[in-house]
Amino acid sequence: MADDRDVLRDIWEGRLPVAFRLSADEVNVMEQPEPYYLLVPRLSYLTLVTDKVQKHFKKYTDEDNTTEVWFDFEGQPLKWHTPIGVLFDLYASKSALPWNITVHFQNFPEDELISCKTKEVIESHFMSCVKEADCLKHRGQVINGMQKKDHKQLWMGLQNDKFDQFWAINRRLMEHTADEPFKYIPFQIHQIDGPAQQCLFKPVTDDGDPLTLKDLMRQVKPDVITESGEMTCIIRIQGVDPPLDTPIQWLSEHFSHPDNFLHISLITDS
Template sequence: MSEDREVLREVWEGKIPIRFSLDGDVGGVSEPYFLMLPRQSYLPLALEKVRKHFSKHLESSDSELWFSCNGSTLRWHLPVGLLFDLFIQSQESPEESDPSLHLPWNLDVMSGDFPTEEIIRLNSKESLETYFLSCLKEADQIKHGGRVLSKMQKKDQNQLWQGFQNDKFDQFWPINRKLMEAQGSSEDEASSFKHIPVRIYKGDAPMCQKLIKTQTEDKSLATLKDMILEFYPESNTDDMQVLTQGISPHMDTPLQWLSEHLSYPDNFLHISVK
């Protein structure tokens, strides 16, 4: 991996200020709760702090909590940064699409009958860790045929998870770097991943995923534009808004570079399009 450490750290340090309000608190009895959450993180990792803040106003200490925005349940198995990018792209006018107009991001804390048909239960750190590691295994399978994670010692996997959940760049990246190394027996193969782990999101539509190669048929480096056209062959990429990590990369950016530098900690590129 030919890494640009400054880019990696800047992406890691991206945060979103969030204002949590208890749903149904018409009289404003409870004070809102403010947190700066890493773009790389997941909302369930904030549950413990949110529950503690609103504990006096919940029907039961065992009440299941989840989050919504403008009446829509948030898919909290997705990274916080991706959820915010999707929210920004849901705005109807260009003026409303300025992220600074929506900070802090207003989220509602919901309780009651858990919406099992809309989101999966990730209300414990153990369940979230299992989900996170399953994503890593899938990404490693796509990039390396599963060779890296299968050989990784348990203590390294634990360090990866602890570094992620505690927002510790210097704890996470020494291990994650192993997952970012290109593998291959030939010079061409060694310069890139086998395929790029990428997931595409468009509004409320289901996530799209394909096996995307790092090179085109003529052996040149595949770009973001090449990938977008794989998913939307009839689209004019000049008219599309593409976001990842809150950034609109140039369409000529090589996919290999994007995967190495702008992937989320689960090793997937999560890209929202409009």
């Protein structure tokens, strides 16, 4: 079990200041409405934190033409099922704060985004990720041994931003021993161009030696680290650029998102 509770809490309490602005093409009044400002959790999903935003802007747009609320940053549609912090690290980490996100009520880009009209859709996606992660870590034995109320508590802890409520259950999903680490590390590598990548990766060698973030990169994205050891991009996790020699088991325990996946963003200098 991850025993550094301060690290877990610091990760949980990560926040981003966001200025939500209604798309100029959808304003039905003479003047553009003022932005709506929120301090949003990095660990959450956009569609979980924007009820007030939607209510604020709905009166300024044409309700007859409303399809489904969606968001973009500088023309890039933002995927609701990708955690907010990952979206920021990928697309806006070099931008000044607050992060300017455009709100849309019309012209939902069905060819780029998955529809998400209810919070039940988000919950279903979240729990599917948690179950997949536990299959990788513990062959699914932990999540399958939980009761339905435990699954609900995980979700409610995330939705309501309650650290203690969430970790009272999630600690069981992070349990392991020194002799028996996770079977595989649940991770996704994100880049601006292309889908997220994942594969099977063990946290230790066959001899039991710990593997590191560098080992993971060299297996999955060998072009990220040159033969001389130089980086071709920035590797960012939870807004932090961890040392390459950090054990991947430790990162999985401490830096994973609530879905139990380690989300790794690759950021180019261009």
